[in-house]
Amino acid sequence: MSAEAPEQDSGGERIGSYVYGILRSGQRIPEDLEAVDTGSESGESGLGLVSSGPLAAVISDVAVDRPLGTRQHLLAHERVLNAIAADAAVLPMRFGAVLTDDDAVRAELLDPHREYFSRALEDMAELVQFSLRGDYEQDVVLTRIVEENPSIRDLRERISGMDEDASYYDRVKLGEAVSQAMDAIRAADAQAVVDALGRYAVATVVKEVSGETGAVHVAFLIRRDHRTDFERAVDDLGDEWSGRVDLRLFGPTACFDFLPEYDVPDGDTQPGAAGDGG
């Protein structure tokens, strides 16, 4: 296992401290949140707070000798952070952050970077993230594409008389043309989302859509006291796009997409203990 990581003896099993995120010390976190599955008998199963000065890290015990990344692990990481973010500022760690023990969380994570974390928490105190995702109603968007593009219409008509093998290249061509037309519609729709909702947000990030019929994916940084206005505007857009784009709004979440960039430690030294767990 990790060459430079000090051995920790917990009845023969090695237990590490899984870090979810960082918040101000003294802040309470919701009870009954499900932690990332410990994967061990000897580790404690609940969430804990490791505090040092003005900061605290949300942690749980995790066995270090098995891979992370099951559905339970992933969802637990996000749920814990979102539950905290609903009421308090929290800086989310990327999934999979594990230190050898709680002392290391204090001595190597919280204390050396106190200034950065404190400043970031202050800046994010009144902010939450929302993510708006939308999918096209496939037949509706395809119909529009066919109607607006004579070349696609012609290709489609030619293919429909041919058998599958003979039309292979034409079908690829048709699909590619449809895909490009959809990209153009996506770009326009992303802009429409930003135009309609950007004024309620402190910051906006247009993200890549996922899925073939993905329409829009935009992350918003929203002040807590502007939530209602923002959500109302989202509903209005949903009404406007009804039947064409199926919109879903996720949040409030921790501000994953909007973490401050100042003073980020540059991490240029290659950590010897990284990534050799397999």
Add this chain to the structure above:
Amino acid sequence: MTVSQRQGGGVQKAPQGGLAEVLDLILDKGLVIDAFVKVSLVGIELITIDARIVVASVDTYLRFAEATNRLDLHAKGGKDLGEFMGGLTENTMKGGAKGKTKGVLDAGKEKWDELRDERRSSRKQEQ
């Protein structure tokens, strides 16, 4: 967690999405631990499902082509597929059935042994 499809108005709201939505945030974003910690970092192997579909692929094109060919434009005054349909009953049959089930998760199971380099390079936010 799961949000159901809903036609006609309204936006579904949930504190968080399903696995696909979650992955996008917690694997790509968030503070990267090894930017802060050097000595006591425990490198645990990450096994994840990559939920992101590569949009521009031949398979995608073929699916788009199939879906486009299936469209019934008749009602909107476009040319009716029927006039090309001579003996193609078989195609029509298989048309409607699969319909709209489009999984976002394309079950591309992938093992990410080593994300550190990628993490480091993408640590700064993309706009």
